[in-house]
Amino acid sequence: MIRPFDMELFLVGVLTGSHATRQRHLRQAKTIQAAISDRWYRDNPWTWQHKHLTWFLNQQTAGSHYYYLLTSRLIVRRLRKKWVLNTTPPDRKNYRINDLNGHNKKTLTQTTK
Template identity: 60%
Template sequence: MSKPFDMELFLAAVLTGSHATRQRHLRQATVIQAEIANRWQRDTPWAWKKKHVVWFLEHRLDRHSRLTRYYYFLTMRLLARRLQKTWVFNL
């Protein structure tokens, strides 16, 4: 039996800012993780490829406001930094 993935522990090294900002990033990262896991059965961020993240940004957030997409984009940048990836996203 494996333990569930702990997103808070995963992002602890790169989270900065106020408590509310850190909580928002954690909440959004958990949503991103759940959506990617549901679509591609990739449970941890280490298994993600850029196409998974781009799919989330383009297809799961297409009906959200521009500001919401921007906040998710900021969370994606934190995830990429934590994964030490050089992913570049177009807004």
């Protein structure tokens, strides 16, 4: 019988912060693991590539993207890789920050193609 990969044991060396933060990272890491396993049949983070985490982050909404990005960075740190993950939420990619009327007020405006 094959035992499932233990994500808690995998991340124990890089998890810091309060108990609630560690539990959130573990819960999100298991969600990432399940999604990648369903899509590419790779349940072990040691077999993941950069594209797998990038794909998962691109599936997230702006509200959850940042927190999954933090968890993904912990996974990358544990893997000892030098991957740079996308820091822009998927629904904000077509926007840029503009300086309006010479003021320092920054707003989001949609870019034209």
